[in-house]
Structures are given as C-alpha cells and as structure tokens.
Amino acid sequence: MRPEKLNLLGFTLAELDSVCMDGTEQLIKLLHERSGSSTSKVRNDLSKTIDEDLIERLLITCQGDIKLRDRIKPYVHLLRTDPWGYPLVYPAGAFMVIGSSNRRETGTHYTPKSLTEAIVAETLTPLTYFGPVEGSACKEWTLKTPAELLDLKICDPAMGVWSLFSTGLSLVSRSSRRGLGSSRNQGKDYKCRWKRS
Structure with a gap:
C-alpha cells in the first residue's frame, strides 16, 4: 500500500x-x-x-x-x-x-559485538601474525612489523554502521602498538583470542 x-x-x-x-x-x-x-x-x-x-x-x-x-x-x-x-x-x-x-x-538489526569480534579475529589474525597460516602453535606466532600491519587494506563488506571496520581497525591498531613495543615483534601477550580493550 x-x-x-x-x-x-x-x-x-x-x-x-x-x-x-x-x-x-x-x-x-x-x-x-x-x-x-x-x-x-x-x-x-x-x-x-x-x-x-x-x-x-x-x-x-x-x-x-x-x-x-x-x-x-x-x-x-x-x-x-x-x-x-x-x-x-x-x-x-x-x-x-x-x-x-x-x-x-x-527488520534491520545490529551485528552483536561478540560476533563482530569473532569475525574480525578469524579474518585478521592470519594477516597480522606469521604462523597461523603455516599451522604453527599459538606460542610460535610472531607479530608482523608495524609497517606491514599499517600496509593492510581493510574493507567492510557489510557497509553498515562500520562495526566490522572499526573492530578491524582497533585490532590492527593494537597489533601495531604491540609491534612497536617489542624489539623482536614476538607478540607474547597474544592469548589466541583477540580481546577488545
């Protein structure tokens, strides 16, 4: 009507x-x-x-x-x-x-934060660490350099309210800071799951 x-x-x-x-x-x-x-x-x-x-x-x-x-x-x-x-x-x-x-x-709804974080972690972990793609144990993963992390291109395919993009940006930002603080970029504070700070 x-x-x-x-x-x-x-x-x-x-x-x-x-x-x-x-x-x-x-x-x-x-x-x-x-x-x-x-x-x-x-x-x-x-x-x-x-x-x-x-x-x-x-x-x-x-x-x-x-x-x-x-x-x-x-x-x-x-x-x-x-x-x-x-x-x-x-x-x-x-x-x-x-x-x-x-x-x-x-029928519009927001993507729950827990789902957004899980999607971003699964997608970006192999891009931010050396080791996950190779099948290495979590302890052996090494964080990529800040330059490599900042060179990532991230696109939010949902084009919604930016929840995936902002969560991804937050994850890469934290990884970059972690990389700057570690001389060998070992990423030892990583616990196999990304947590939002």
Whole structure:
C-alpha cells in the first residue's frame, strides 16, 4: 500500500479479496486501520479511474498474467510504485525491500559485538601474525612489523554502521602498538583470542 504513514509492510491479495466480499466499506475500514491512511484517501484511491498506461504497467508487473492483473486492478491506486512507475506486487514467499525511518519495521538489526569480534579475529589474525597460516602453535606466532600491519587494506563488506571496520581497525591498531613495543615483534601477550580493550 502507498500511504505516507505506512504501518504495515503489505497486504496479501487473498486478504483483500476476502474483506472485499464483505463490502467496500469493510475494505476501506481495514485499509484505514492497518495503513494509517485516512478513510477519505482510501475511498478516493479505490474509486479513481485507471488509465490504460497504468493497466499495461500492472500487466507487466504481473508477468503477463491477465487473471492476476484483473484481481489486482481494483487496488492499483493503493499500490506503491517503483522509480519507473510500475506497481509493486510481490509473489508469495518473495522478499520485500522497503524504505522506512523505523528500523524495526524494516527488520534491520545490529551485528552483536561478540560476533563482530569473532569475525574480525578469524579474518585478521592470519594477516597480522606469521604462523597461523603455516599451522604453527599459538606460542610460535610472531607479530608482523608495524609497517606491514599499517600496509593492510581493510574493507567492510557489510557497509553498515562500520562495526566490522572499526573492530578491524582497533585490532590492527593494537597489533601495531604491540609491534612497536617489542624489539623482536614476538607478540607474547597474544592469548589466541583477540580481546577488545
């Protein structure tokens, strides 16, 4: 649905058809209650005439299924559209990507600190020490030089709130300081697990 105050991710076509059997007023009531849109706006959208261009775009959205297009057509002015003006209709089981200012509505979550640290440690330990790749025991690992550590290129593939990047940067920074403080770069204070300080 397209209302500005969207409180619901979507309606199923079966649900709309079922409520519509109870009458247009019941449909308007449902759409008003669950979308946050005014009853007059819902009523106006349901009664608008549908131009041929929109009907054609809806048919394309329905992948040429005329029966499906005809079932959706009464609700077409209630549907959101993509940037090219095609109505957004999702088949059963599809994932929907929508914009929202509320993180809970979009299913967004933060990566837990414990998971971020584990991912960064597994990824960067072989890059910061000589030994892990070779299969050496933890006691035999030697820290790479600060110059080698500072030459690492780190990319956060999630491109989110930088949790992986900042944790990785913190790990490399600590390793560099440790390397500067040790004449032979032995890294003896390493305990096989990175701990955030």
